[in-house]
Amino acid sequence: MSQKIVSGEQYEPAFEVHLSDIIAFFRKYILLIAIIAVASAILGYLSSYIQTEKYTAKTILLPEYSAAKSSLFALAVSGNNTDGPGNLTPDLYPNVLESSSFGEYLLNQPVTTQSGQKYATLKSYLAKPSSPGLLARIRSFFSSNKSATLPHGPKLDLKGSGVLYYSKEETALISGAKSMVSASIEQKSNLISIESELPDPVLAALLVENAKNYLIDYVEDVRTAKLNQQLTFLTGRTEEAKKRLKSAEYALQSYRDQNRNAFLNVARIEEQRLQAEYTLAQSIYSDLVFKQEQMRIRVKEERPVFKVLETTKVPLTTSSPHRLIMAILFAGIGAFASLLYIAIVKEKFHQKLMKG
Incomplete structure (x- = not known):
C-alpha cells in the first residue's frame, strides 16, 4: 500500500498491487483454487459420459x-x-455434396445399422421414433405443427416448369441428410x-460410401x-x-x-x-x-x-466426446470462477479499487 499527494498537504491511500502481493495471494488460495479446478475437471470428465458417443467414418x-x-x-x-x-x-467438388439433389439421393439409399437391421431407405430409418440426433427433434417438431396447406408425399412439379415444391418436413429431412456428410478439399494436393x-x-460408413459414389458419378456426368x-x-x-x-x-x-x-x-x-x-x-x-x-x-x-x-x-473407436479436452476445459472454467469468487467475495478487490 502506498500514498499519493493531492491538493494542499492532504494524503490519500492509493491501492497498488505488487508482485509480492500476487505471490502472497496465490500462497494463500492456491490450495482452494487447485481443489476447485480438480473437482471441475472430474465433473467435466464424468459429464462426457452423458453425451452421445459418435463415430467418424x-x-x-x-x-x-x-x-x-x-x-x-x-x-x-x-x-x-x-x-x-x-x-x-x-x-x-465439396459443393456437390451440399446440394438438395444429394440430400434427396441419400434419403433414397438403403442403409444398415450396427445391430444389423436393414432399412429400404435412409428416410425410413429417420422415420422411426427412436432416431437419434437433431433429425428426430426436427421430425417431432413438424409432426406436432402440421399445416393443412403443406402437401405430404413426393415432390410436386409446378405446372411442368421443373420447379420442385417440398413440404417443411421434406425440406428438414433433406437438410438433415446433407448435414450427416461433410466434404473438404486440401487446396495444395487436391485431396478430397x-x-x-x-x-x-x-451407418456413418455407408453414408460416406454413398457420398463418394454420388460425387464420382456426378463429376463424370458433368x-x-x-x-x-x-x-x-x-x-x-x-x-x-x-x-x-x-x-x-x-x-x-x-x-x-x-x-x-x-x-x-x-x-x-x-x-x-x-x-x-x-x-x-x-x-x-x-x-x-x-x-x-x-x-x-x-x-x-x-x-x-x-x-x-x-x-x-x-x-x-469413438471420435467424440473428447473427454480429456472436456476435463481440461472444465478445470480452466473452475479455476477462473474460483479466482473471481475469491477476488470479489473474499478479498473484495473491487471495493479497494474504488476507494483507491
Missing part, C-alpha cells in the same frame, strides 16, 4: 485426369475444340476428404455430358447411314441379278447410278463410324479418374 480421394488428353492423338481428334469437360474443377460423424458407425450428347447424335446418324448403305447395296445387287445379260446403254447407266449411290452411302457410313470411334475416345479421355487413398472403413 472417412474416405480420401485424389481426382486425376488422363494424361492422354494432351497427346498428339488427342489433339488430332479434338482439334482446337475446348468444349466438353466444362468448368467443374476439383475445388468445387468425405466424412460422416454419427452415433452408428456402420464432364462428359456434352460429349455423350454428341456421341448419341453420331450413333443415331451412323445407324441411319448403315440402313442407307444396306438399302443401296440391296438395290444394286437386285438390279444386277435382274439384268445380267443386258447390253443396253440405259441399263448400264442405271447400274452406274446405283453403284454411285452405294459408293456414297458406303463413304458416309465409314466416315460416321470413324467419327463415332473418335468421340468414344474423347469421352474416355474426359472421364475423371478418382484414386481412393483411404478406403471407407467402419470406425471402431
Whole structure:
C-alpha cells in the first residue's frame, strides 16, 4: 500500500498491487483454487459420459485426369475444340455434396445399422421414433405443427416448369441428410476428404460410401455430358447411314441379278447410278463410324479418374466426446470462477479499487 499527494498537504491511500502481493495471494488460495479446478475437471470428465458417443467414418480421394488428353492423338481428334469437360474443377467438388439433389439421393439409399437391421431407405430409418440426433427433434417438431396447406408425399412439379415444391418436413429431412456428410478439399494436393460423424458407425460408413459414389458419378456426368450428347447424335446418324448403305447395296445387287445379260446403254447407266449411290452411302457410313470411334475416345479421355487413398472403413473407436479436452476445459472454467469468487467475495478487490 502506498500514498499519493493531492491538493494542499492532504494524503490519500492509493491501492497498488505488487508482485509480492500476487505471490502472497496465490500462497494463500492456491490450495482452494487447485481443489476447485480438480473437482471441475472430474465433473467435466464424468459429464462426457452423458453425451452421445459418435463415430467418424472417412474416405480420401485424389481426382486425376488422363494424361492422354494432351497427346498428339488427342489433339488430332479434338482439334482446337475446348468444349466438353466444362468448368467443374476439383475445388468445387465439396459443393456437390451440399446440394438438395444429394440430400434427396441419400434419403433414397438403403442403409444398415450396427445391430444389423436393414432399412429400404435412409428416410425410413429417420422415420422411426427412436432416431437419434437433431433429425428426430426436427421430425417431432413438424409432426406436432402440421399445416393443412403443406402437401405430404413426393415432390410436386409446378405446372411442368421443373420447379420442385417440398413440404417443411421434406425440406428438414433433406437438410438433415446433407448435414450427416461433410466434404473438404486440401487446396495444395487436391485431396478430397468425405466424412460422416454419427452415433452408428456402420451407418456413418455407408453414408460416406454413398457420398463418394454420388460425387464420382456426378463429376463424370458433368464432364462428359456434352460429349455423350454428341456421341448419341453420331450413333443415331451412323445407324441411319448403315440402313442407307444396306438399302443401296440391296438395290444394286437386285438390279444386277435382274439384268445380267443386258447390253443396253440405259441399263448400264442405271447400274452406274446405283453403284454411285452405294459408293456414297458406303463413304458416309465409314466416315460416321470413324467419327463415332473418335468421340468414344474423347469421352474416355474426359472421364475423371478418382484414386481412393483411404478406403471407407467402419470406425471402431469413438471420435467424440473428447473427454480429456472436456476435463481440461472444465478445470480452466473452475479455476477462473474460483479466482473471481475469491477476488470479489473474499478479498473484495473491487471495493479497494474504488476507494483507491
